[in-house]
Amino acid sequence: MGTEMAATSPALAQPLSRRSVLSAGVVAVVAAALGPGLAPAPAAAAVIRNRVYTISARNTFGSVTTPRTEFRALWTASVVNIDWPSKPGLPVATQQGELRSILDLALSRNLNAVLLQVRPAADRMWKATLGEPWSKYLTGTQGKDPGYDPLAYAIAQAHQRGLALHAWINPFRVSMDSSLNSLVASHPARLNPGWSFAYGGRRYYNPGIPAVRTYIRSVVVDLVKRYDVDGVHFDDYFYPYPVAGSSIPDTATYAAYQGPYTAIASWRRNNINVFVRDTYNAIKAAKRRVVFGIGPFGIWANRSSSTLGSATSGLEGFYALYADTRRWIKDGWVDYIAPQLYWYQGYSPANYNVLVDWWAKQVAGTNVKLYIGEAAYKVGDPATAAWRDPNELRDHLRKSRTVAAVRGHAYYNTTAFRANKLNAIGILKAAHYARPALPVPYPQLIATRPYTPVITKAVREDAGVRLSWTSSSAGEALKHIAIWRWESTGSVVPYIQSTATYLRTVRRRTAAAQSWLDTAVVPGHYYWYMIQSISQTGVDSSRATAIFIRA
Structure with missing residues (x-):
């Protein structure tokens, strides 16, 4: 007693x-x-x-x-079973056990959020009222009911642990192959064959078709209304990454919907801008407290292409993916931005330190929170000396915490974070995550x-x-x-x-x-x-x- x-x-x-x-x-x-x-x-x-x-x-x-508030998140990918479930067709109890293990991992490292990929490719991991099928990454068969509601289970288990759960959605990817016939007969992309196109061996919804944007937005709103998610998260896939020798097959769509645009590149960017803006507004109308964030490619534009760009020389999201992330920040169409700064300090084409400072300047004077995407999966890379240094990730936070605009970090991916190569995550925790942190406020x-x-x-x-x-x-x-x-x-x-x-x-x-x-x-x-x-x-x-x- x-x-x-x-x-x-x-x-x-x-x-x-x-x-x-x-x-x-x-x-x-x-x-x-x-x-x-x-x-x-x-x-x-x-x-x-x-x-x-x-x-x-x-x-x-x-x-x-030991900041009072800080975003500390894991990206948990389900596409091709990268992180969870570890393979398709596992029993329900095993899937749930793996999910609890991921949440416990986050908690043990004093993280406070998990970005769980629940729509990896125009499919779903929740009980939906709309037409998209159950994900094949759950059962091995697209459309097959897994026997429980993975998203509901994930939310309940995360919240029991005091963790935030953000529903990570890939908006435009339809499948990891190019064939419509690989989709179940009831799939919206098969019922509307003009909605998608094949490119680079995969299939994508066409962002230039207004009905496509409306449909994807309805999927997001349905999820937000019926589930107690803390956030909705989009990754970096908008128009597909360029494939050498291939062109995006949307010239007919451009002819039909170009409106005032005389350049197809500007039209594509506007399609994505409209989609992001309308999705943000729809989420706020459905449930205002749910945050909307995007984890874009880490370079908006190089300074050689735009005076507003960064001192870098890599692929440019603005020109290659038609993602004007800078405008989304300035116009307040996201609550947070988590650029994927998957490069090491001193890497000349895309220096981590240079990009942290550039993104910090973009959010200045806005309500948009800046979280930095970190490449846990690169730790131990034998081809790169910097990634063979167990202190590289630790030093990323040492740099970014001196930049007031940086309010947290997200780590890709969960499997690599758990593997803890070189004890880099252990070193990171000892240096920066010795104490838990409260969630970043959105007053x-x-x-x-x-x-x-x-x-x-x-x-x-x-x-x-x-x-x-x-x-x-x-x-x-x-x-x-x-x-x-x-x-x-x-x-x-x-x-x-x-x-x-x-x-x-x-x-x-x-x-x-x-x-x-x-x-x-x-x-x-x-x-x-x-x-x-x-x-x-x-x-x-x-x-x-x-x-x-x-x-």
């Missing part, structure tokens, strides 16, 4: 009045400068142990090493602050201290409970934490009372615990509750 360390009543869970703060001797200026529990207090200023404090004052200092979507959770008790058990609390949703979209804990003399009432230095865990909020067992305390030592609630758009409660105890 444990010993109850603290209990609270409504009277004790109120904000400190000016009188009580002064009588407690809270030295605000010193506390803000030195951090929680470090400022000396007058002799008469003892913090009351076992009392629950409600706190509204906040620290203002930040931390490059421009829904800015309402959630209610403050209230600590109810802290109980000493054999294994540690069990912290309990209650939280009221009152109809709000409350998502997480964030818990900080640090050792202290208890000389001052702390501020709300502005870093993750002492952040211990981020828990999924439930309707019932909740608790967490902290097994890392030292018996007889004194600690502050502090908790806040976080909304589904990453906005935190205006206040926190805290308790000072002896473990």
Whole structure:
């Protein structure tokens, strides 16, 4: 049996009045400068142990090493079974076990999001009301019901772990081969054979056909309305990557729909622009809190092609893929952009450091968040000395964290991230992910602050201290409970934490009372615990509750 360390009543869970703060001797200026529990207090200023404090004052200092909020994601690819499922036709229990293992991997590395590919090629991994078939990467047979709802399962399991789940969709790829006859008879591409074209040995929906764009958008909206996804994510495939000696077969489409455009390249870019803009607006109309992000090719344009471009000399998304990613940022058609900067520092055609700085300038003055796509799959590449350096990825974050506009990273792919070649991921975690991080806030979507959770008790058990609390949703979209804990003399009432230095865990909020067992305390030592609630758009409660105890 444990010993109850603290209990609270409504009277004790109120904000400190000016009188009580002064009588407690809270030295605000010193506390803000030195951090929680470090400022000396007058002799008469003892913090009351076992009392629950409600706190509204906040620290203002930040931390490059342990930022309070940061996007940390895994790209989990399902196309040709790259990451999940490991092969088609696995039993349901095995598929689900593999998925849980991926989520546990993310959690063990202190990541907070998974970008799960649920529409790899005009197919689906969820129970849809529209005509696209079940993905063959689940069962081995396109259109065959896998016996459960993979997306619903993934969302539930991710949220249990306090992870965000973004539905990763490839918008225009129809199949990994070029034949319409390889698709099930009920496939929309077979029912509408003029909607797609073969190119480079694969088949793609034609972005120049308005009905195609409308259809794909309807698939996205249907998903958003019926599933509790945290985001919708598009990858880098818009018009297909160029294939030497081949031309995109859309001249007839251009003739039919060119409108005012006298150049087919400009017309193609407009098709993608309209698609991105209308998809963004449709998602917000369906469920405003769901974020929309794109992970484009890492170079928009080279400076040799455009004065607005980067000091690079690689393939250009603007000209080769007809993806005007810079405009999507400037016009606010995405909530975040995650360019795939899959090159090493110092690589002259596409220097990682140069591109981080270029993308940071593009999001400046906008609400668009910048996350950097990282090439975990290149670690250990025997052909490249830089990728044989186990510190390359670590140093990527060392660079990007000095750039204020960079708010996080995503890693491709999950299999490589798990393999941890050269212990590069272990080194990365030790240097940069030693603590969890809260989700990046999107107050421009829904800015309402959630209610403050209230600590109810802290109980000493054999294994540690069990912290309990209650939280009221009152109809709000409350998502997480964030818990900080640090050792202290208890000389001052702390501020709300502005870093993750002492952040211990981020828990999924439930309707019932909740608790967490902290097994890392030292018996007889004194600690502050502090908790806040976080909304589904990453906005935190205006206040926190805290308790000072002896473990």
